[in-house]
Amino acid sequence: MLLINIGYGNVISAAKVVTIVAPDAAPVKRLVQNARDRHMLVDASCGRKTKSVIVTESGHIVLSAISPETLAHRISGTAVTEEDDEDEQ
Numbered sequence: 506m507l508l509i510n511i512g513y514g515n516v517i518s519a520a521k522v523v524t525i526v527a528p529d530a531a532p533v534k535r536l537v538q539n540a541r542d543r544h545m546l547v548d549a550s551c552g553r554k555t556k557s558v559i560v561t562e563s564g565h566i567v568l569s570a571i572s573p574e575t576l577a578h579r580i581s582g583t584a585v586t587e588e589d590d591e592d593e594q
Contacts (some may be wrong), residue, residue: 510572515549523560540566
């Protein structure tokens with residue numbers, strides 16, 4: 506089981522991730538609000554600005570303060586640049 510660091514000591518199983526999207530679009534905002542109403546939202550941003558919305562197989566929505574590009578690199582196993590590494594700080 507591959508665990509992916511989604512920032513600030515939080516990890517998620519890579520096998521359970523369906524998609525990673527930016528939180529800016531109205532449909533994504535509705536998705537997050539619906540998950541909050543259904544108690545299916547996990548806020549792993551630790552009080553910081555949400556940069557990624559992760560949708561899991563179980564329908565849970567996970568918020569992260571790490572950019573979608575950085576998370577995609579971590580899942581695919583490719584090298585992370587210094588710019589990506591700064592997202593976590």
